[in-house]
Amino acid sequence: MSNSLPQNAVNTLEQLQGKFPGYRRAHAKGEFYEATFIPNGNAIPYTTAPHLQQEPVAATVRFSNSPPDPSAADFLSPAKGMAIHFHQPDGSISHQVCTTVPMFVTKDPKTFIDMLKILGSHKTGIHSVDLGLGVAKLLTTFPEHKNTLLTLKEQLKQPPISYAALNYYPIHAFFLVNAEGKRQSIKYEWHPLKDEKSPSILDNIHLSKNYLHEDLEKRVEKGSVGFELYIRIGEDTDPTDDPTDKWPSDRQKILVGRLTINKKVLPTESLLFDPTIVGEGIDLSEDPILHFRHDAYAVSFDRRNKEDEKTP
Template identity: 60%
Template sequence: MNNPNINHNPIPEESIEVLENIQGTFPGARRAHAKGIFYKATFTPNGNAIPYTTAAHLQNERVPVTVRFSNSPPDPTAADFLSPFKGMSVQFHLSDGTASHLVSTTIPMFITKDPETFIDMLKTLTAEKTGFEKIDLGVGILNILKKYPERKNILIALKEQFKQLPTSYAKLHYYPIHAFYFVNKEGNRQAIKYEWQPIEGTSPKNSEANITSADYLSEELHNRVKNGSVSFDLIIRLGCKNDTTDDPTDPWPDDRQKLVVGQLTLEESLFPNEPILFDPTIVTEGIELTDDPILHFRHKAYAISYNKRSKNE
């Protein structure tokens, strides 16, 4: 895989520097969501998306998939129970040799709608930190609330996540947070948002988590896949005329029409020999990007992180 081109914009470069300041630099690791496990999987579309998009993986044919489940910290050795926020990244491998990506997290929205504020929030989070001692996230979030009171509801929701330890990667709900446009064969565009919903249902209750080791989530998922199937429904929500498409802090009203457009099933563990890049802006024909500034910022920041870890920095 060739290294992606980097637009030397100081904002994504600064974001990587701030992330490195949180817990230090770990050569060869992602700057966020460093600890992860890979799976080979299959995605089976059901045809419900055909009226809205020509995307190859959302028609009638099964496609092979690579999936990565991850913890949010930049430390690849961090214990699973230290990270309530989890990620699920997917590459749909298309028959023409290309791929379409979908990058999700267990948080249904982002904390801000512009990169500059995001970087300032990270700096505020670490403002009282000197050296590489552990950050007091409670104090950091309180400081952000004082500086950005308009983000109160989102930050309180994030803080609540720390009270719930996940029981399994297979029983979490994942959200790509950004809006995208589906484009059908007539050229009509439909704003959508995705969700991954576990077939077995969600179960985030702290009391149910069986924490047997620092890697309890990867161990649990490995055993679950070995002994049976693990599947997720891919859901799209159809946006209405006045729904924002450039603001990832806006989750859209709950009453928007939802459609299940296919199902992903894990098959076996993978151990890739190269640093795989998951980029939410890599989409196939039939899907278009919105003008969301955070979405495009992530493309540039991920490219910088990818090149650093490719060089074992």
Template identity: 55%
Template sequence: MEQIHKEDLTPKEAVDALEQIQGKFPGARRAHAKGDMYEAVFHPNGNAVPYTVAPHLHREAVSATVRFSNSPPNPASIDYLTPAKGLAVQFQLADGSITNIVSSTVPMFVTSSPREFIDMIEIFTDEKTGIKTIDRGLAMVELLSKKYPHSKNVIQIIKEQAKQPPISYAELHYYPIHAFYFVNKDGVRQAIKYEWVPVNETKDPALTSKSLSANYLTEELDNRLNQAPVEFDLVIRLAEDGDNPNDATDMWPEERRKVNIGRLEIKNKIHHKEDIVFDPTIVPEGIELTDDPILHFRSGAYAESYERRSKNE
């Protein structure tokens, strides 16, 4: 793969690099390609009112579209071979606008720099040191740990998740990684981080990959939804002095105050085209972006990915 040495990374260069991991899959997302969408309703409980004027977080229920996914760019990836899972939620606001929360089962990003993230991808795709499939990506963990020691925490989390296949999409914790600012009616800003917390969690220790199909997570979720809705609580963690809202690798201490601000009720599967863009930088009044460079880079990268898949490239 040709190395990119420019200091300023463009969305095109980033998506080109992603396509080197497993190749191109026309019509598919360049990351989290394998996924399914579901109809949902978000029920805010009013606990966010002191912190933000964002309308979808006050008291009226809002419709939402949910997408569960695997992390690789291959739409045929095997569920139990890809540790990181995704949950993207698009809220349909009353005025016709939308806003998104994009999350992963890994609670922090592997780096705070878009440039360094692409450098990491190049390790996976280099002909001498890399590999061509992220399904076997854990074989490169030690190399990454040595080259990027500041990323050891997130790499260790991925290694731990790989040891035990998850029982269900519905029983995982999802972390949107990035911090945002909530702004209330008085203009007071509070840095927060989100977390989706499963309402029902059994943590079955007996699950093994030997008895699983390649698509077992979707199969299990669809069967579960035939019985009852799947629910997640949306929790915010409030930043305190010393917490860095501009660094996606900074997880913030567990003892930070947490507030439950509503419940997501996922009802049924919908067969939606892959034309929804879950851009996390689209936020309503009452929510502001931090200066996190990874967060700001996502918008252009998502747009580039959408343009390519819309052309079936």
């Protein structure tokens, strides 16, 4: 992959809503939590991954909004994020980087950058983007990505009630590798333990701009936040290189563990969540967007760390 593409992507994100030194170039606004993941052993036939066996695993979890602006109001962010850093029993690490949209907007990194530029052309202020107009323009320009764009538009219209009530998807296909070396394509899904419906947007007009973070902190204090991790088993006809393809809904779905959010922790913004860091027993797919994210995240990580070093 050309080194210019990751650099170009980060440059475009900085132009989208402005540059915010020391913060991530996307999903800038986030809160960190200490968590415990308890696997149930159902993944053992498919993988040797330490965190998917039967022993509890400590985890660091970050819930976030999608914009580059760390002050963005929670209800204006069309997609939310949950990133998990598994602290595996053998000392290694494994990451999952998830969003509330189950597929990516394109399978081509250059097209993704072009989409960001279109969004950036619909500014209403120095740090404000009219996402409604931007998504409408994207639908006209990229009709082949209609399903994903309409999902984004729907999430913008319907703000969620809580981070704790959302489904999260790592988007890409991965391969689990078992003790015999057999590879099985899968996709992950996280589902909340409590199924709550989001209120209408009218119910959210007077909410705090930080209502999702405030709500999550209160729920965690009550010990009521948890998610179940499922894997969907891919078949030979399911593409592993196209993050715009959700796979058919009838694919076998297996519950492999439960994540419990324990307590809020001090910001650890220096922590890099990289979707290509997966550890033993898991192989990356050939998905070009997955590998592009690794390079783009590295550019963002390097820039914000250098900015932090200059901060008095």
